[in-house]
Amino acid sequence: MTYHPWVRSAAQAVILVGALAAVAAAQERARDRRRYIAPGQVTTDDPRRVPAPATPRGPDGVTVLRGGRVFDGTGAPARAATVVLERNRIARIVAPNVQDWPRDARVIDVTGKTVLPGLIDLHTHLTYIEPPISTTEDVADQDAALRGAERLRYFVESGITSVRDVASTGNAPFVLKRWVDRNAIPGPRVFAAGQLITGRGGHGADGREIALDGSVIERTGADAWRLAVRDLFSRGADVIKVASHFSKEEVKAAVDEAHALGLKVTCDCETFYIQWAVEAGVDMIEHPLPRSDETIRLMAEKGTEADPTIYVYTYFFGRFGGGYFGSTSRRFHFGDSLNVDVLRRMKAAGIKMGIGTDLIVDWFRSLPHPYINELKYFTLVGYSVPEALIAATRTNAELLDMDDKLGTLEPGKLADILVVNGRPDESLDDLAKVDLVLRDGWLVVEGGRVVVPRHQPTDAPPIWRPKP
Ligand SMILES: [Zn+2]
Numbered sequence: 001m002t003y004h005p006w007v008r009s010a011a012q013a014v015i016l017v018g019a020l021a022a023v024a025a026a027q028e029r030a031r032d033r034r035r036y037i038a039p040g041q042v043t044t045d046d047p048r049r050v051p052a053p054a055t056p057r058g059p060d061g062v063t064v065l066r067g068g069r070v071f072d073g074t075g076a077p078a079r080a081a082t083v084v085l086e087r088n089r090i091a092r093i094v095a096p097n098v099q100d101w102p103r104d105a106r107v108i109d110v111t112g113k114t115v116l117p118g119l120i121d122l123h124t125h126l127t128y129i130e131p132p133i134s135t136t137e138d139v140a141d142q143d144a145a146l147r148g149a150e151r152l153r154y155f156v157e158s159g160i161t162s163v164r165d166v167a168s169t170g171n172a173p174f175v176l177k178r179w180v181d182r183n184a185i186p187g188p189r190v191f192a193a194g195q196l197i198t199g200r201g202g203h204g205a206d207g208r209e210i211a212l213d214g215s216v217i218e219r220t221g222a223d224a225w226r227l228a229v230r231d232l233f234s235r236g237a238d239v240i241k242v243a244s245h246f247s248k249e250e251v252k253a254a255v256d257e258a259h260a261l262g263l264k265v266t267c268d269c270e271t272f273y274i275q276w277a278v279e280a281g282v283d284m285i286e287h288p289l290p291r292s293d294e295t296i297r298l299m300a301e302k303g304t305e306a307d308p309t310i311y312v313y314t315y316f317f318g319r320f321g322g323g324y325f326g327s328t329s330r331r332f333h334f335g336d337s338l339n340v341d342v343l344r345r346m347k348a349a350g351i352k353m354g355i356g357t358d359l360i361v362d363w364f365r366s367l368p369h370p371y372i373n374e375l376k377y378f379t380l381v382g383y384s385v386p387e388a389l390i391a392a393t394r395t396n397a398e399l400l401d402m403d404d405k406l407g408t409l410e411p412g413k414l415a416d417i418l419v420v421n422g423r424p425d426e427s428l429d430d431l432a433k434v435d436l437v438l439r440d441g442w443l444v445v446e447g448g449r450v451v452v453p454r455h456q457p458t459d460a461p462p463i464w465r466p467k468p
Pocket residue numbers: 123124125166358
């Protein structure tokens with residue numbers, strides 16, 4: 001047995017092995033509840049994977065996208081192919097000359113267009129208020145739900161078929177999720193955190209200019225953080241979001257409780273809080289906020305993922321300047337070049353990174369450009385254009401813990417599909433030329449705009465008539 005030169009004694013080697021074992025133990029992730037489900041059993045599309053009856057989903061019959069070039073998100077180059085959907089699933093992808101669908105199939109000609117997996121946005125706030133702020137109406141839950149419904153249209157018209165909402169008002173994110181799930185309102189799938197958990201006066205609860213009323217849970221003490229996780233889970237959370245500041249004990253308690261419930265944890269924090277969060281076992285770090293080389297090394301070692309949200313800070317720097325001094329947890333300078341440098345260092349370390357926009361106030365009104373610009377930042381640090389698209393689709397599905405169902409165009413996956421008038425795998429700007437969007441098999445966007453089919457009246461009881 002040979003040791004690295006700096007291991008000078010067997011005793012030191014034992015310490016090293018112990019440390020590595022500790023790292024391996026700490027790497028335990030959210031428990032995969034699928035382990036307890038019999039093979040072949042049908043489950044819902046909820047990441048908690050609660051077994052559910054096999055009710056058919058999506059539209060009746062077969063839909064065919066014929067004549068396009070298919071960028072399937074697996075890493076294969078785009079190719080001419082036809083995509084055949086059955087209800088809400090991809091049934092098969094066949095060569096252009098194959099025609100093996102039923103006569104009554106809905107065949108859509110996408111000649112000259114590119115068919116790719118629906119985009120995923122890992123960081124939204126569907127209900128944060130727009131200026132002018134702080135009116136009674138704006139903080140009402142009813143208004144929050146309607147704000148979210150409006151924003152869902154902007155996202156889905158941008159080719160985004162799933163969003164992970166990492167803090168919104170009250171029950172609005174869960175309500176929005178259910179209404180999209182029933183195909184009752186147009187929009188992307190919503191994977192919701194509910195509210196973020198932070199310490200007293202922490203991020204989002206620190207008297208900032210942008211009020212986050214109803215989107216933040218302030219708790220003190222490990223037990224209180226644990227209970228906050230359970231409360232969010234019981235209300236339907238798909239993921240847990242924590243934010244600085246916190247103690248080591250608080251973040252560890254939240255991570256352990258979430259993982260036991262099968263949920264991943266993502267963290268919005270900075271500087272030494274990132275180190276604490278990674279040590280505690282969080283699954284993902286949001287934003288490009290300051291962190292040390294040691295922390296980046298630990299993230300890579302433990303497989304901690306990242307959702308850098310670089311582009312949104314370009315808005316911030318235009319409006320607020322290059323610093324964060326709002327609370328005891330957030331006191332540091334940053335700027336565009338520093339943010340890109342963090343992105344570059346994380347890529348060099350081999351950290352798995354996804355795409356999120358974090359659009360607050362009225363910035364969602366710029367969509368799809370913020371999403372496309374986030375992808376461009378990825379290409380600035382060495383991702384090829386196809387690699388950036390894969391980060392937006394396959395990798396984002398992995399980060400959502402939904403890669404068995406979303407993120408690539410492959411038989412058996414859910415039919416979340418984007419068709420663009422162009423070649424986005426060659427030019428990211430072509431992503432703005434959205435033609436069609438299908439979510440769960442439903443055609444939600446056609447000709448670049450949301451389409452809402454006319455309602456089909458159900459049977460109504462006949463009117464009463466007097467007896468002759
Ligand atoms: Zn955010």
